[in-house]
Amino acid sequence: MFCFDSRVGRVRVAFTDRHGGADAGTGESLDLADHPVAANRARLAATFGVKEAEVLLMHQVHGLDVAVVDRSAVGRPQPTADALVTATTGLVLVARAADCVPVAIADPERGFAAVVHSGRPGTQAGVVLAAVQRLRGLGADGLHAWIGPRVCGSCYEVPTAMRDEVAAVEPATWSTTRDDTPGLDLAAGVRAQLQRTGVDVHDLADLADPVGGRLMCTMESEEFFSFRRQGATSGRMGVFAQVQP
Numbered sequence: 001m002f003c004f005d006s007r008v009g010r011v012r013v014a015f016t017d018r019h020g021g022a023d024a025g026t027g028e029s030l031d032l033a034d035h036p037v038a039a040n041r042a043r044l045a046a047t048f049g050v051k052e053a054e055v056l057l058m059h060q061v062h063g064l065d066v067a068v069v070d071r072s073a074v075g076r077p078q079p080t081a082d083a084l085v086t087a088t089t090g091l092v093l094v095a096r097a098a099d100c101v102p103v104a105i106a107d108p109e110r111g112f113a114a115v116v117h118s119g120r121p122g123t124q125a126g127v128v129l130a131a132v133q134r135l136r137g138l139g140a141d142g143l144h145a146w147i148g149p150r151v152c153g154s155c156y157e158v159p160t161a162m163r164d165e166v167a168a169v170e171p172a173t174w175s176t177t178r179d180d181t182p183g184l185d186l187a188a189g190v191r192a193q194l195q196r197t198g199v200d201v202h203d204l205a206d207l208a209d210p211v212g213g214r215l216m217c218t219m220e221s222e223e224f225f226s227f228r229r230q231g232a233t234s235g236r237m238g239v240f241a242q243v244q245p
Helices: 038-047 120-125 127-137 160-169 186-196 227-233
Strands: 002-008 011-016 066-068 083-086 092-097 101-107 112-118 144-147 174-176 182-184 200-203 237-243
Touching: 011 101, 011 112, 066 127, 083 092, 083 127, 092 101, 092 112, 101 127, 101 186, 101 237, 112 120, 112 127, 112 237, 120 127, 120 160, 120 186, 127 186, 144 186, 160 174, 160 182, 186 200
Parallel strands: 066 083, 144 200
Antiparallel strands: 002 011, 011 237, 083 112, 092 237, 101 112, 101 144, 174 182
């Protein structure tokens, strides 16, 4: 169910893989897209000790909008945003991805948390920076960020013009694939953006054991969903963040 699950200070951060779900038709996959069985979300809510309605998602559009949520968001429609921020204890924030970069950001001491969906447009625009700015505007400090499973720069092939356009904004994204074609390393771009603004970054790829099968590239590892590998039927993983007492 979780490829990473840790409590740091007052904040719990977790990333799912594709296993441990209730959808037997796809090998009991833990799909968090809008279409799967509700039991998947119910199972995850139970692991955080909350009601399903307290697991807050968003309608992701590859933009820069950051939604600040509190108890009033429970039971209401998902906000249109690519980052969620809260200082409310108990609520579980979720961003979903299947090749894009899932990010959790937290102030573990003061009890602030955020989740971010950073795809190619979001990385180019700096959606993680928008989330950091909102967190600090609310009083957060000493921020840490966790970068989860995503397509790596050796697999993410793009047209030359696209690579040049994105790298002109964030040079760290420039990459060449293992086939010697133009590529983008979105996670490297996200890491660079966060580090420049003083956030302490933890990349799950640095913690993974490739021999143990925990590669964090969604295209290379069948432990994860991948839109590029599986096409339109691909599911979605999640990054979760919860402020705890």
